[in-house]
Amino acid sequence: MSDVRIVKKREEISNEYKWDIEKVYSGIEEWEKDFLRLKETTPKLRAFKGKLNDAKELLAFLKLDEEISRLADRLTVYAFLRSDEDTTNTTFQALKSKIETYLAELMAAGSFFVPEILSYEEGTIEKAIEELPELKMYEFMLKKILKRKPHTLSGEMEELMASVSDCLNAPSNIFSMLSNADMTFPNIKDEEGNEVELTEGNYSKYIKSKDRKVREAAFKALFGTYEKYKNTLASSLTSSIKNFSFMSKTRKYRNSIESSLEPNDIPVRVYENAIETINKNIESLHRYVRVKKKLLGLDEIHMYDLYVPVIDTPKTHIEFDEGVKTVKEAIKPLGEEYLKIFNEGIEKKWIDIYENKGKRTGAYSWGCYDTMPYVLLNYNYELNDVSTLAHEMGHSIHSYYSRKEQPYVYADYTLFCAEVASTVNECLLINYLIDNEKDEKKRLYLINTQLEQIRTTVFRQIMFAEFEKITHEKIDNGEPLTSEDLCSIYHDLNVKYFGKDMIIDKEIDMEWSRIPHFYRDFYVYQYATGYSAANSFVKNIVQEGKSAVEKYKGFLKSGGADYPINILKKAGVDMTTSKPIEDTINRFNELLDMLDK
Template sequence: MEAIKKQRLRSEIDDKYKWHLDKIYTSDEKWDEDFKTLKLNAPSLKEFQGRLKDGKTIYEFLKKSEKYTRLAEKLMMYAYLKYYEDTSNAKYQALKTKIDIYLAEFNSYVAFFEPEILSLDKDVLLKIVEDTEELHEYRFTFATLLSQKEHVLPKEIEEVLALASDSMQAPENIRGMLADADMKFPVVEGENGAKIQLTEENYSSLIKSKDQKVREGAFKALFGQYKNLENTFATALVSSVKNFIFNSKVRQYKSSLESSMQPNNIPTEVYTNAVKTINDNLYLLHRYVALKKKMLGLNEIHMYDLYVPVTNFKSEHIEFEEAVEIVKKGLKPLGSEYLDIFSDGIDQGWVDVFENKGKRGGAFSWGSYDTMPYVLLNYNYELNDVSTLAHEMGHSLHSYYSRKEQPYQYHDYSLFLAEVASTTNEILLINYLIDNADDKARKLFLVNQQLEQIRTTVFRQLMFAEFELVVHEQIEKGEALTAEDFNKIWHDLNVKYFGDDIVVDKEIDSEWARIPHFFSDFYVYQYATGYSAANAFANSILEKGSEAVEKYKGFLKAGSSDYPIKVLQKAGVDMLTPKPIEATMHTFEHLLDVLEETIK
């Protein structure tokens, strides 16, 4: 019997493929020293309570708060990233818990700031800011704060909410531990009868197999495990949504959706119009499903057939070093400065490359003002992994530019902008690959890849967004949702989005449990709006060259120095209109035409 392919231990992976967390702290002992320093000194922030009545004192508080917040963030980054290396490591589970508990306490030290500042008359506050030169760099901070005046609570309530913040993270923490550490997937059959230990990471390869039995087996094994635990996942999700709704109501927003969007001055119509626009264009997704069914030669197309390439072209095995070079060629239109920063990031240990036992699944870019922008990958040698590298490094370079160009208070770009730079990289890469395809089969494969990118990033994420909207609205009405309710909502959405040509298999009903972003309320729609903005940027860069690159870099450098809608508008993209999403639908339709024409 053939040996089962097992995950490697972290110790079995070469250090050159691991991120350099020693650049944050050279040892756990150094971390502990800073943690003790923070605990000793941060309580002094409370001494400013009741004294924020003049510009000098307000400025002193802001600088001192920044000093200790930056230290707290640095401590958090190290603890979390060490934990993500191996989520079963008890030492770093404890370190993460330690900083989580302390951060709730730390937040209580500064919880008085907003309500105390907002207790001042608006005209008095604005005069203080104008009369104090040191506060001029905080003008937008205070303007944003004043716009939220009605939603900031008395300091006693803010302190209670800050102290409760760690406990309110419990649903997400439970979901993460359940999915990343406790869930066990069975051994499944791969191609040629190979026995494979199923993981979230290798599932992405198995679901693309040309052998339908392999796809079906992996699909049923994966979602079977989510089905087995769906009641726990449902309880965690309901609790998370209730926590969010609780905060929304306490802060006197009209709805949880408004509470998510108004702080960034984004009208709720941006969300609802995005869902409406995609619903108006579902016929294009139905057309794609029908075309895919035809190209695959299937009598029935199932949910587990959606990810398989429509051509016989087999993506080659791509070593990580080669992936880096491919991405750099794809991003060449962004200019030498951008590419130099990209290369330095790879060389300096931004990236943790390979999967290992216990490592957090998926991929992300994360960092703080005083650390590098770290990237977690679970690289599996496929073209999709090359695209993921481009995506996550897009996040990282966005962070690099914004931290370099902005003061601390404006360095962290809003969630609405978070997926734009990453997706611009992906689009530039796929355009490069299509333009340089050396045969028909490869071009077909790549065109299908771009169609898939739009399907998964725009159609799929807005289906997620619609699910979130339905769930939040029902819970806001006081309805008690169970796993069975979630399954029905999810099933009905899949039927609507994918059309009559597909068999909506019952296993897909539990897929909602697999989506960790549902614990970051109303986040996922931004993948779709972000893709649409990125599509506009990429097209402009490819058509106009250096002029467009400079505008785009202006976007990368802006951070949160203005409202996100305005940051995009300054760079030439207006998300207050449906035009960016409609333009993406035109791109999708054009790609469908190319695919149909190529196979004639």
């Protein structure tokens, strides 16, 4: 009898396990009607060009823009979700393509709005807000735009900057093509001695292998290949940093980091503080290396030993209903109201649960102001799938609260806040599982899982953030950087972060060259701040109970109605201090104590 699990076709899966997408549109005919309405209404935006200094015209534009945007959002969500259900379904692929193409036209129709607001004399928009009380709702949004005024160029210069944007993105595209399409890796031998081709896709499997020879071979083959292209990759990355530096200076920012953080009103101190706090507590990571070395029974620990689990993954088969029950138990500290919304998500079919042929892989939470906050899963009965359910429902309940409590203009939250709610649910889940697991081996596995989460999401991402800070500062100051310089900077950071017990293999010096996030300047630190904020929320909720829950719900309800630092501070988590990251390091130390008995 075969153990092979056959992946079902979409139509073979019962409707009770699918999201209720008909809530958005009953079918394509209804979608097409709204699409036609969108095409007829969008050109009306252009009629407001040159009139936005008049309070009534400004309000009329904002109301029409909202009507059009909400319609476009619904059309987009429906088309994309239907397409993701089965990527082989050409009807829905065509629908997705249709709306995707039209969104560019929609953006063009309203593209005059921001430049026009910024072109007016100081006080013009403030005067319009005073004149017409209905504009008060839009004040924060308009002030955010006006904040960009000192960094906005003349109309001609803005046009020029827009026209070269494609060229400025070239380094990222070159890196992507080289690493994804042109680069090939040598064959290695797997655990059974079979020759297998190494790829970026399967590297994560082999670097976790229990067979040390396999993970060493994978490590050396991967980074050895990157080293062959080190000069091209260094040229690509330094060109990307130079482009960002050029944009920052042209827009009159003091430096690159300020130009990245200031638009969201995030003080540079938040970034620097994160690096300083990790550096002050780096001994915790050194201890982790020592504990791992001891538990793996190694005479010396190498960089390629870092990802191998110290405890074997326990075999599990968790039915979806059982996974739901576990998550509900774990998130009980968030109170009855939160649980009620979670139950609503399950009962009203926010979730598309199981894999089917052609379904998009992975998981996400997505929807818009006028739809349910849908969740795509590919549930496969493993503990990781239960964690994914908790994570994505965290996003969806955050969206639910934001859309319910905020007007459309402030319903979306920033990237800085985006991962907080999902990580709160994940932290509550893993803490619950650790506290309630009776099997010692399974408990140690869970402890190690959370340790790895913190190591990779906080310590590792801050090391990346420090690398970015050093390289950007050097290029801002006109210092050239060669591949040797980049390798040297990266080597020294690894020595500092992993400590004297770790053998810093020369291959790791090339790791900077395979991190795509370095082409999204000053992005990675937000993983660490997001995780730390979530961990602080969990600590407050466990210790303070109801009052902390109310503050946390205040965060969930705030959407984008204020700057992210202010939203978090009001909810009891101050990211301008070192406390959230210190809270996370304290949790890391607690877990190490549990592991190192």
